[in-house]
Amino acid sequence: MREVKVVSNAATHKRGFGAVLWDYLTTVDHKKVAHLYLFGGGFFFLVGGLEAMLIRIQLVKPNSEFLSNGLYNEVLTMHGTTMIFLAAMPLIFALMNAIIPLQIGARDVAFPFINSLGFWLFLFGGLILNCSWFLGGAPDAGWTSYAPLSTTSPGHGVDFYVIGLQIAGAGTLIGGINFLVTIVNMRAPGMTYMRMPLFTWASFITSILILFAFPALTVGLFLLMFDRMFDSAFFDVSLGGNAVIWEHIFWIFGHPEVYILILPLFGLFSDLFSTFSKKRLFGYTAMVFATMLIAFLGFMVWAHHMFTVGLGPVANSIFAIATMAIAVPTGIKIFNWLATMWGGQITINSAMLWALGFIPTFTLGGMTGVMVASVVADYQYHDSYFVVAHFHYVIVGGTIFGIFAGLHYWWPKMFGKILHEGMGKLTFWTFLIGFHLTFFIQHFLGLMGMPRRYSTFAPNQGLDLGNLISTIGAFFMAFGVIVFVINVFYTAAKGEKAPDDPWDGRTLEWATASPPAHYNFKQVPLVRGLDPLWIEKTEGKGKMTPSEPLGEIHMPNPSILPFMMSFGLFVAGFGFIYQVDNKAWLAVVVIGMGITFGSMLIRSLKDDLGYHITKEELEREAD
Amino acid sequence: MSHDHSLNPETMPNEPEKATLEGKNKFIGFWFFLGGETVLFACLFGTYLALRNSTAGGPAANELFGLGLVFIMTILLLTSSLTSVYAIYHMKNNDFGKMRLWFIITILLGFAFLGCEIYEFTHYIHEYGFTFTSSAFGSAFYTLVGFHGGHVLFGLCWMIALIIRNGKRGLNLYNAPKFYVVSLYWHFIDVVWVFIFTVVYLMGKVV
Ligand code: HEM
Ligand SMILES: [Cu+2]
Numbered sequence: 001m002r003e004v005k006v007v008s009n010a011a012t013h014k015r016g017f018g019a020v021l022w023d024y025l026t027t028v029d030h031k032k033v034a035h036l037y038l039f040g041g042g043f044f045f046l047v048g049g050l051e052a053m054l055i056r057i058q059l060v061k062p063n064s065e066f067l068s069n070g071l072y073n074e075v076l077t078m079h080g081t082t083m084i085f086l087a088a089m090p091l092i093f094a095l096m097n098a099i100i101p102l103q104i105g106a107r108d109v110a111f112p113f114i115n116s117l118g119f120w121l122f123l124f125g126g127l128i129l130n131c132s133w134f135l136g137g138a139p140d141a142g143w144t145s146y147a148p149l150s151t152t153s154p155g156h157g158v159d160f161y162v163i164g165l166q167i168a169g170a171g172t173l174i175g176g177i178n179f180l181v182t183i184v185n186m187r188a189p190g191m192t193y194m195r196m197p198l199f200t201w202a203s204f205i206t207s208i209l210i211l212f213a214f215p216a217l218t219v220g221l222f223l224l225m226f227d228r229m230f231d232s233a234f235f236d237v238s239l240g241g242n243a244v245i246w247e248h249i250f251w252i253f254g255h256p257e258v259y260i261l262i263l264p265l266f267g268l269f270s271d272l273f274s275t276f277s278k279k280r281l282f283g284y285t286a287m288v289f290a291t292m293l294i295a296f297l298g299f300m301v302w303a304h305h306m307f308t309v310g311l312g313p314v315a316n317s318i319f320a321i322a323t324m325a326i327a328v329p330t331g332i333k334i335f336n337w338l339a340t341m342w343g344g345q346i347t348i349n350s351a352m353l354w355a356l357g358f359i360p361t362f363t364l365g366g367m368t369g370v371m372v373a374s375v376v377a378d379y380q381y382h383d384s385y386f387v388v389a390h391f392h393y394v395i396v397g398g399t400i401f402g403i404f405a406g407l408h409y410w411w412p413k414m415f416g417k418i419l420h421e422g423m424g425k426l427t428f429w430t431f432l433i434g435f436h437l438t439f440f441i442q443h444f445l446g447l448m449g450m451p452r453r454y455s456t457f458a459p460n461q462g463l464d465l466g467n468l469i470s471t472i473g474a475f476f477m478a479f480g481v482i483v484f485v486i487n488v489f490y491t492a493a494k495g496e497k498a499p500d501d502p503w504d505g506r507t508l509e510w511a512t513a514s515p516p517a518h519y520n521f522k523q524v525p526l527v528r529g530l531d532p533l534w535i536e537k538t539e540g541k542g543k544m545t546p547s548e549p550l551g552e553i554h555m556p557n558p559s560i561l562p563f564m565m566s567f568g569l570f571v572a573g574f575g576f577i578y579q580v581d582n583k584a585w586l587a588v589v590v591i592g593m594g595i596t597f598g599s600m601l602i603r604s605l606k607d608d609l610g611y612h613i614t615k616e617e618l619e620r621e622a623d
Numbered sequence: 624m625s626h627d628h629s630l631n632p633e634t635m636p637n638e639p640e641k642a643t644l645e646g647k648n649k650f651i652g653f654w655f656f657l658g659g660e661t662v663l664f665a666c667l668f669g670t671y672l673a674l675r676n677s678t679a680g681g682p683a684a685n686e687l688f689g690l691g692l693v694f695i696m697t698i699l700l701l702t703s704s705l706t707s708v709y710a711i712y713h714m715k716n717n718d719f720g721k722m723r724l725w726f727i728i729t730i731l732l733g734f735a736f737l738g739c740e741i742y743e744f745t746h747y748i749h750e751y752g753f754t755f756t757s758s759a760f761g762s763a764f765y766t767l768v769g770f771h772g773g774h775v776l777f778g779l780c781w782m783i784a785l786i787i788r789n790g791k792r793g794l795n796l797y798n799a800p801k802f803y804v805v806s807l808y809w810h811f812i813d814v815v816w817v818f819i820f821t822v823v824y825l826m827g828k829v830v
Binding site for chain 1 (some may be wrong): 644647648651652655656658659660662663666667669670673674677678679755756757758759760761762763766784785788797
């Protein structure tokens with residue numbers, strides 16, 4: 001019943017592929033879950049990028065017939081859905097998993113089992129979505145899947161969207177709860193809330209957004225599923241349904257979602273600017289409260305996506321003003337970042353380059369945001385390429401730049417090797433130039449009347465050159481990403497071994513080994529202020545004082561059950577999708593749910609108390 | 624290796640559900656989860672409110688609902704919340720037997736509620752031809768009330784699993800948080816029902 005296992009020193013002997021695979025399938029170690037999120041999210045980022053290239057190739061010239069109209073709709077839908085749910089979010093989760101416990105001085109996350117379950121749900125949800133390509137067609141109603149377009153879309157494309165996102169969304173929700181509890185309960189002694197690094201703070205607030213936004217998506221997807229698969233009438237006007245309900249529910253989720261995508265990176269940039277400027281973050285308290293304010297307002301503004309629906313002038317005005325208000329805390333942040341660098345000893349490396357590139361790029365996106373938030377003007381911008389330009393400036397210029405910055409910054413901590421600087425800089429510059437080539441011109445295309453989501457445009461309307469430039473820019477970005485992928489492989493093979501603290505860091509993650517031992521900290525550190533490692537360095541000690549004597553460490557057991565639970569839902573998903581054609585598929589639902597519930601039952605009936613690493617063993621391990 | 628958390632009245636801490644870090648994590652994590660559940664039900668309520676008069680010529684709320692049955696259901700569920708309070712009270716006093724007894728009573732009340740609900744739904748379907756697919760109102764009604772019913776069923780399965788699993792070994796600091804958390808869940812379901820009673824049934828009768 002009680003398992004007390006002695007850990008063998010795994011690092012000393014080489015293990016076969018099968019053992020490594022099994023290790024990752026069953027791991028509950030947050031650092032390995034981070035690797036999984038990174039490779040899962042990275043894979044989907046490449047898929048989404050490929051889809052983006054297809055879109056831009058189609059639009060390189062007027063009346064192009066590279067993609068059929070139907071296929072264009074599918075590629076467009078899958079590009080948006082993949083990038084937001086299967087690339088950006090998991091990559092952010094990769095960073096959070098790798099770093100949050102280290103930054104707060106914790107040995108683990110609060111729920112290691114649930115953490116790995118979250119990953120597998122995301123992966124299997126993403127796989128379901130992409131299976132649609134091979135099984136009769138991908139979803140084609142846009143990543144927003146507005147009814148009645150989505151309810152009447154023929155074939156099973158949208159069904160894959162509904163089921164895939166439902167499963168992946170559940171994974172995100174439990175991941176968010178895990179981070180919340182980890183940060184509330186597992187902070188090291190002395191790590192008060194107002195001493196937490198900004199990345200942890202922002203992830204905390206983001207997790208609250210996840211907690212309150214994702215259930216709305218859950219409901220929306222259920223309603224859509226019921227309408228498509230079980231003939232309910234939520235969005236069917238002939239039976240009294242109302243399609244605007246979908247829009248409300250989707251954006252009640254969808255607007256906070258864009259802040260879920262940006263806030264963690266705001267936090268990361270704060271850490272980065274202060275590290276590479278050798279200065280304490282300017283306006284720490286203001287940064288924390290600005291983050292909270294942005295999060296709060298993020299929930300209050302969803303209807304700015306619906307100005308043209310006809311909610312009336314009162315509603316439109318309220319939502320417009322609330323939306324514009326977000327620019328204030330965002331502005332505070334921008335000024336604080338600049339002030340952090342002001343007079344600092346600035347190091348410019350590839351991580352810092354991404355952060356520096358982010359500031360002007362994101363600011364432009366914020367400015368067009370205020371423009372689209374103006375109701376009267378939005379009647380012109382709405383559903384035009386102008387909006388496409390706006391949200392790419394914020395999502396790519398904020399989230400994707402941030403993820404690249406974070407990867408260059410934390411790669412040594414995650415993998416023990418430093419990414420190649422030259423290739424890092426090449427990635428940055430080609431991506432940055434390509435990005436602005438691609439998207440800046442789209443503002444003007446939009447103003448000239450080019451609508452979004454159309455598979456082609458007519459010649460001689462002033463749109464030809466702009467679209468050509470845009471496509472050329474996209475190739476630059478693709479080149480940058482390819483260089484990054486080469487960099488990853490190169491670093492894995494030949495990269496230089498990273499020291500524990502390669503950037504002369506300030507926060508606790510740099511007080512651990514690179515990569516950290518599976519228990520993170522041999523002795524939990526004692527935190528004496530903001531930037532705890534920096535305090536110890538300036539006081540001449542250079543390393544953290546332990547807050548406890550060396551003692552045994554409690555660790556969770558690995559488990560295959562998270563994988564099995566998610567796999568069961570994956571199987572059941574196909575059953576749900578195809579029972580519309582033939583009721584016999586309900587058998588597959590039963591089998592799939594059987595696997596899931598069976599695994600859940602095993603989980604609850606079998607106590608899993610974990611194991612202990614003994615004190616002697618810790619003493620044996622060299623420092 | 625001090626993972627033996629079994630208790631006797633002397634070693635029983637004041638709040639056994641929060642005495643270990645695992646327990647504390649469960650406790651707080653579950654409150655967060657309930658926050659998410661609140662949004663879930665809020666969206667369902669919003670949808671229902673928007674569609675409650677969209678009957679598409681089919682039966683409307685005030686023709687369907689009979690407050691007698693709903694009143695009984697409310698009593699059953701509210702009482703079950705009370706009995707689960709008793710169960711937790713006995714848990715805190717380290718009286719496993721009494722705790723189990725009150726949980727069993729809670730489960731029975733929950734099943735009684737569920738039985739009434741099933742009766743109610745079949746009644747609407749057979750007497751009035753009012754189904755999930757007959758109108759937007761029908762879809763919204765069955766979805767909202769059905770989601771709640773699904774939660775009740777899940778809670779019942781959960782309590783049964785806990786009772787069976789821990790039947791022979793009494794209370795310890797490993798399972799006390801589990802019992803505590805299931806009772807929180809049960810109260811939450813109860814609160815949601817109070818809103819359903821008001822928003823669906825009472826308002827359905829009035830307007
Ligand atoms: C000052 C800050 C911001 C303002 C004022 C703002 C305002 C707006 C408005 C009014 C729209 C709707 C335009 C329309 O459809 O007609 C919009 C769309 C959008 N925004 Fe923002 N926004 C801001 C920041 C952000 C951020 C930080 C993100 C993401 C990281 C973001 C992502 C998006 C996306 C994805 C869309 C398009 C959604 C779609 O229709 O598919 N925005 N924004
Ligand atoms: Cu928005």
